[in-house]
Amino acid sequence: MPEQPFVEMKNIHKGFFGNQVLKDVHFEIKPGEVHALMGENGAGKSTLIKILTGIYARDEGVVKVKGNEVHYSNPKEAENDGIAVIHQELNIIPHLTVAQNMFLGKELKVGKTGFLREREMKKQTKDSLQQLGIDIDPDMEAGELSVGKQQMIEIARALSSNAELIIMDEPTAALTNREITSLFKVIKQLREQGVSIVYISHRMEEIFEICDRITILRDGEYVGTKLISETNFEEVVKMMVGRELGERFPDRNVMPGEIKLEVKGLAREGWFDNISFQVREGEILGVAGLMGAGRTEIMEAVFGARKRSKGDIYLDGKRLSVKHPADAIREGIGFITEDRKQEGLVLPFRIQENMSMANFKAISNLGFISNHKEIEMVDRLIEKLSVKTTGRNQSVKSLSGGNQQKVVVGKWLGIDPKVLILDEPTRGVDIGAKKEIYQIMNELTENGVAIIMVSSELPEILGMSDRIAVVREGELVTILNRNEADQEKIMQAATGGM
Structure with a gap:
């Protein structure tokens, strides 16, 4: 009997003000796989993820999570079902500390007193960041950190929620090579633990290094899903843009002057x-x-x-x-x-x-x-x-x-x-x-x-x-x-x- 997908999206349609953004899109994620979602800017990737996480309502189609059809009305409902999102646009509040950002909206309290368990939150923050190979003072104001370190806080926050599915939207865009290596190590550990990852990136090298399967959208439509082991750079590009792209970088024939x-x-x-x-x-x-x-x-x-x-x-x-x-x-x-x-x-x-x-x-x-x-x-x-x-x-x-x-x-x-x-x-x-x-x-x-x-x-x-x-x-x-x-x-x- 085939393994039941953690998420199954079928025949998804979505339009805004008469403009059809998604047309009959399919997407499934198996337990414990790293699944790339790719397409040119404007292909519909973000809209599909927002439908999955309850930010947008679909016009048509079926969304199932763990075999049950769902109609989330907000991201909190998706989070309660084990779905966490690391957004490309950072959600860090700069004047709050690193620990305060990590526990924003889910603060640890002493019984019903309203008092915060600050020492415990700082300890958990430090542990979560060290899991990613980073040493940051939990008392530091988040706004003083580099964009790359702020991104690592976002990643650590998602990991700390014990999610069964983590959606990563351009997670390495602002990271150093060392931070990327640490992130990939954590992704591999999560995969072994049965956690699913949706990985959205324009960096082709990363897709082929870390992902198991790839689904491609073009102009709001489903193009296909491939095993990474059975495709290559040229085929993925052709599926994304609908044509051969030729050499990745154009020839430079300019002779510099003065x-x-x-x-x-x-x-x-x-x-x-x-x-x-x-x-x-x-x-x-x-x-x-x-x-x-x-x-x-x-x-x-x-x-x-x-x-x-x-x-x-x-x-x-x-x-x-x-x-x-x-x-x-x-x-x-x-x-x-x-x-x-x-x-x-x-x-x-x-x-x-x-x-x-x-x-x-x-x-x-x-x-x-x-x-x-x-x-x-x-x-x-x-x-x-x-x-x-x-x-x-x-x-x-x-x-x-x-x-x-x-x-x-x-x-x-x-x-x-x-x-x-x-x-x-x-x-x-x-x-x-x-x-x-x-x-x-x-x-x-x-x-x-x-x-x-x-x-x-x-x-x-x-x-x-x-x-x-x-x-x-x-x-x-x-x-x-x-x-x-x-x-x-x-x-x-x-x-x-x-």
Whole structure:
């Protein structure tokens, strides 16, 4: 007799305001399996998970948990049935301590007195985090931690609920390699204990390393389910995008020109010291290093978003006075930040406002915004970047992650940048949109733009960079040419082996 699935979803349909988001989707999860759920941004993965966990009601179809049909009206009901979710968007409350975040809504109390068993909560918090290989003070304010450590708190909180099914949505997006290794070790332990995992990620290497089966959605429809052992990268990509994607990274044929940006002796006490590098016209300089090494902080200092204690920045040989991002933008330097939702976009605003907000000069006459110029620029950028949208008036928060990232790119293309800094440009972006972003980068360099790309994904660094700068503990330890670099050399430099 075949094993009963822990979760069974059949013939699921869901629409919003006449737009059909899911059409006849099937998904099942067996006890003790790690099941990947994949698809391009906008394929319907998040909607399917929200139906499973009671955030949305399905229009049609059947959802069974442990053999019983369910109609959850909220996530708490799903949690009571043993289903926990680690969301891509962090639910950490920054001013609360680590322990308070861990036990939020399920505090341990002394009988019916209302007094909290604080010592016990701190001990359990420490134990849960140590299970993931992390040592964090439970009394520390969560907002003081890195995004990666905040993510580990979310993971520990889900693990501590003794769930039978844990849904992980892009769990490694902000984690270091060491943290990812610890997480995978825990996932394997959970699988052995019979816990099921739904693993949502755009990182193909992780899917093939950790998952047993994979289900693929495309444009809100079920494409198929495969055993990981019986498929490969090329087949999964074709199922996701409906076509052959070709090479993962486009060819780079640009010959870098004159020095465009030069940084000399940049320092900020306690963060980084003596950072010097050059980027040439038409070049992509990749910046690699472990999380917390100082990569983002260095780039923020170049852009004027973080103060520096010393150092000089030159553009086309001219020394710049960059004390604020407005100074950098005026000189033609753009910065696509690591956190698009918090720093790159105003989510409730329309595409139009988001794309034009850095481009006042280009869309104004005598200090007043020209509606005609703004519409013309935004429509041109939407078309150029192939943003999947109903039009410039659509709110950015309703777009998929990949299309949100394209809006951020569009915001900076509008200033006709001389230098563009990209911090984790494809984080949370599906494989098809990734390639489109890489092609945009190539087009920019063909037009003479100098690009600095910070990335935690070594295949991306190796696939797109002309040279690779490696940062370790606030120091730039080496710059490798593309033809001499490989993953081993980069990791040796990043961890102190070189």
